[in-house]
Amino acid sequence: MFRRRGFRQSKAADDPGVFNPDDATQVRHTKIGVWDLYEQIEPKARFVPSSLLPTLESYNSMRGSMPYVWQMLKEIASIPSCLWLLTCYLLITFILAFIPAIELWYSGLLLEIVQNAVEHRTIDHNVLFKVALSRLSCSMATRFLNYTASRFNRPLNERIKQYYSVQSFAARARLDVPTYSDSSILRQLDNSQPSARTSLAWNSVEEILLISSTTIELISQFSVLITMLRKQRDGILLASLSFAQVLFQRQMRNTMGAWGGPPGVWAATTRNEDYLRAMGVAKLVHQQHHRQEIVAGGLADSLISIYRAISQRLGEDATNFSDAFRLLRLHKGMSWAQFLSDPLEELPRIIFTLRAVQYPTDIPLSLASLNLITQTTNRFSRTLFDLLRETGSIAQHLANIRKLYETFNIPNIVEDGPKPFPEDQRSLENGISVEFRQVCFRYPGGTRDVLRNVSFKIRQGQLCVIVGANGSGKSTILKLISRLYDPASGEILLNGQDIRTFRLADLRKATSVLFQDYTHFPLSIKDNIALGDPAAFAELSTPGPKTDHLKSRIHEAAQLGGADGFIEKMDEKYDTFLERPIEDLYSTLPSGTKTLFGRSVEYRGLRSAGNMNTHAMGLSGGQMQRIALSRTFMRDDGVGLLCFDEPSASLDPTAEHDLFERLRRLRGNKTMIFSSHRFGNLTRHADLILYMDDASILEEGTHDELIKRDGGYAKIWMLQAQAFL
Numbered sequence: 001m002f003r004r005r006g007f008r009q010s011k012a013a014d015d016p017g018v019f020n021p022d023d024a025t026q027v028r029h030t031k032i033g034v035w036d037l038y039e040q041i042e043p044k045a046r047f048v049p050s051s052l053l054p055t056l057e058s059y060n061s062m063r064g065s066m067p068y069v070w071q072m073l074k075e076i077a078s079i080p081s082c083l084w085l086l087t088c089y090l091l092i093t094f095i096l097a098f099i100p101a102i103e104l105w106y107s108g109l110l111l112e113i114v115q116n117a118v119e120h121r122t123i124d125h126n127v128l129f130k131v132a133l134s135r136l137s138c139s140m141a142t143r144f145l146n147y148t149a150s151r152f153n154r155p156l157n158e159r160i161k162q163y164y165s166v167q168s169f170a171a172r173a174r175l176d177v178p179t180y181s182d183s184s185i186l187r188q189l190d191n192s193q194p195s196a197r198t199s200l201a202w203n204s205v206e207e208i209l210l211i212s213s214t215t216i217e218l219i220s221q222f223s224v225l226i227t228m229l230r231k232q233r234d235g236i237l238l239a240s241l242s243f244a245q246v247l248f249q250r251q252m253r254n255t256m257g258a259w260g261g262p263p264g265v266w267a268a269t270t271r272n273e274d275y276l277r278a279m280g281v282a283k284l285v286h287q288q289h290h291r292q293e294i295v296a297g298g299l300a301d302s303l304i305s306i307y308r309a310i311s312q313r314l315g316e317d318a319t320n321f322s323d324a325f326r327l328l329r330l331h332k333g334m335s336w337a338q339f340l341s342d343p344l345e346e347l348p349r350i351i352f353t354l355r356a357v358q359y360p361t362d363i364p365l366s367l368a369s370l371n372l373i374t375q376t377t378n379r380f381s382r383t384l385f386d387l388l389r390e391t392g393s394i395a396q397h398l399a400n401i402r403k404l405y406e407t408f409n410i411p412n413i414v415e416d417g418p419k420p421f422p423e424d425q426r427s428l429e430n431g432i433s434v435e436f437r438q439v440c441f442r443y444p445g446g447t448r449d450v451l452r453n454v455s456f457k458i459r460q461g462q463l464c465v466i467v468g469a470n471g472s473g474k475s476t477i478l479k480l481i482s483r484l485y486d487p488a489s490g491e492i493l494l495n496g497q498d499i500r501t502f503r504l505a506d507l508r509k510a511t512s513v514l515f516q517d518y519t520h521f522p523l524s525i526k527d528n529i530a531l532g533d534p535a536a537f538a539e540l541s542t543p544g545p546k547t548d549h550l551k552s553r554i555h556e557a558a559q560l561g562g563a564d565g566f567i568e569k570m571d572e573k574y575d576t577f578l579e580r581p582i583e584d585l586y587s588t589l590p591s592g593t594k595t596l597f598g599r600s601v602e603y604r605g606l607r608s609a610g611n612m613n614t615h616a617m618g619l620s621g622g623q624m625q626r627i628a629l630s631r632t633f634m635r636d637d638g639v640g641l642l643c644f645d646e647p648s649a650s651l652d653p654t655a656e657h658d659l660f661e662r663l664r665r666l667r668g669n670k671t672m673i674f675s676s677h678r679f680g681n682l683t684r685h686a687d688l689i690l691y692m693d694d695a696s697i698l699e700e701g702t703h704d705e706l707i708k709r710d711g712g713y714a715k716i717w718m719l720q721a722q723a724f725l
């Protein structure tokens with residue numbers, strides 16, 4: 001029978017409740033070498049664990065999942081060609097489910113013919129030919145139908161996968177920062193995409209189909225089996241023994257678990273300081289990015305001696321968990337189930353022989369019948385156990401569909417507002433006013449306020465610079481203005497109205513922010529810059545009459561960001577990928593091959609994905625910052641507020657000076673907010689300086705006012721000025 005056993009989530013992983021290694025009443029602790037293994041204590045082993053059977057709880061869960069299943073089937077049917085593909089696939093699957101019983105029936109008939117031949121020395125050739133032909137046809141039909149099913153399976157899988165990959169992409173893409181930082185949400189999203197090969201939706205449909213077809217298979221086999229056994233003396237006894245043998249084998253497998261770990265719910269950790277240290281040292285030596293420090297610090301000799309000493313001390317205990325577990329299993333020896341399993345396999349044949357010896361003239365059945373009965377019972381038992389296991393997981397599969405659909409509707413923590421912003425687009429030319437009123441904020445999961453009663457007002461068209469010590473909250477202010485987060489208390493007003501009342505999409509269109517912790521996208525330089533204007537990026541992805549104009553806009557933005565010069569010197573210029581999203585693939589290459597497709601060959605197979613905040617593609621920090629700056633220059637029209645968080649942190653003094661000159665020239669009447677450590681270039685031209693320390697604004701005013709005040713700002717100004725005296 002055509003079967004596909006795909007991704008299967010462990011039941012335990014999805015059960016509500018907790019696994020607490022410290023709870024000795026529920027969890028057994030075993031020491032294996034340097035490892036501590038904690039296993040959930042299961043209720044006494046059962047041949048057919050009742051947990052596999054749907055309980056009332058899972059019945060309720062299944063009922064709750066039904067609307068989602070219905071929704072999914074409707075959507076699958078609406079994907080082009082999927083309806084007829086699915087109908088054909090269903091038909092074939094159900095026909096296949098009947099074939100084992102038909103095969104069994106013909107095998108029984110063949111057996112009868114053989115027995116008749118033995119007893120009466122006559123054979124009906126015509127019947128024999130027909131039965132043998134039918135039996136063979138069944139085998140051929142199974143093969144053919146399996147092949148046909150696979151021909152339907154693949155396009156179905158691909159189409160459904162493609163459909164849901166777009167849905168899942170959208171589900172992820174639209175999430176805001178706090179929601180996307182929530183680990184339970186991330187897990188929910190990851191679980192809805194079992195693999196690149198298949199989709200959770202198709203997986204679940206297949207599993208449900210599998211359960212239905214196995215049920216049909218089982219019922220049809222059972223009817224034929226009973227008819228056959230009734231005709232054979234001792235048939236029921238021998239069938240029961242074969243059934244018991246399969247039962248024992250299953251039980252044995254259940255108690256042994258996989259090589260990688262025990263069955264059931266478990267967790268393993270190591271607290272062995274030596275082992276942790278040895279592994280840390282090994283990692284340090286393997287990872288390329290530590291090499292500079294290993295060499296410059298002369299660490300090699302001491303690392304070698306530490307590793308050698310620890311390895312000797314730990315001996316054979318210094319091994320990973322799966323090897324340690326494998327050893328434990330080998331030492332554990334045989335279980336009672338293993339011990340009984342093999343003799344049970346032989347028992348039907350022994351009984352048959354004993355009967356033959358006891359009643360030589362009246363042998364109850366032939367050897368051929370014995371084989372048929374044991375084989376058939378084995379097959380039947382396996383189908384039965386498969387069904388039990390699959391039925392146990394049906395609630396799980398239905399729940400998976402529900403969870404998939406739930407990911408499409410994960411609510412964002414930052415709520416959208418109803419009002420357009422601004423009501424009059426022309427007002428953007430005069431900038432946007434920003435006001436904080438008694439704003440307090442702490443990051444999700446954080447334990448302390450990062451902003452405490454922060455109040456200030458930046459008028460339309462003003463240039464504001466926020467200065468202050470590391471960690472005082474400067475970047476956080478910019479993050480709140482872009483509504484990446486909402487304050488815990490207080491109010492933020494834009495043009496005099498609560499920021500939460502505006503549509504988020506409008507707000508993001510009207511403001512442009514360059515964060516200090518900017519990243520570069522694993523795309524080409526051209527795309528990286530174009531993404532500063534999402535509409536331009538979308539147009540760039542569909543070549544058309546505007547493409548040339550867009551390209552010249554990108555070049556212009558790169559010039560303003562100071563990136564054009566070095567981009568033009570690169571081999572692929574604007575088409576250079578900052579990080580290739582797809583790795584090149586190659587076989588073992590002759591060691592003289594240094595480059596391939598214009599990129600350097602990585603012989604260790606460990607091609608660094610590159611942390612884009614460092615020096616990906618051999619670009620310096622300053623060059624990376626210039627690309628990020630260019631991105632912000634892509635969008636000038638329709639923006640009334642520009643925020644820059646440390647835009648010149650990695651720039652040399654000339655580049656910094658040029659940048660600020662350009663920004664001032666381009667600014668017009670727009671509001672601009674900078675966060676900076678550097679006093680001078682910017683603060684002297686600022687209409688408003690906010691001086692922050694420890695989550696609060698301590699001083700505010702113009703440069704001259706703050707110098708006159710002779711407070712914290714003046715002190716730091718003097719410190720920086722003295723450095724140049």
Ligand SMILES: Nc1ncnc2c1ncn2[C@@H]1O[C@H](COP(=O)(O)OP(=O)(O)OP(=O)(O)O)[C@@H](O)[C@H]1O
Nearest residue numbers: 443446450468469470471472473474475476477516
């Ligand atoms: N995502 C985050 N989650 C939790 N805490 C954060 C997060 N981002 C920043 N913080 C904390 O908030 C505080 C303020 O950070 P913020 O980045 O606003 O400071 P800053 O004044 O911009 O510092 P710097 O001058 O170093 O850029 C810091 O203590 C920081 O550790």
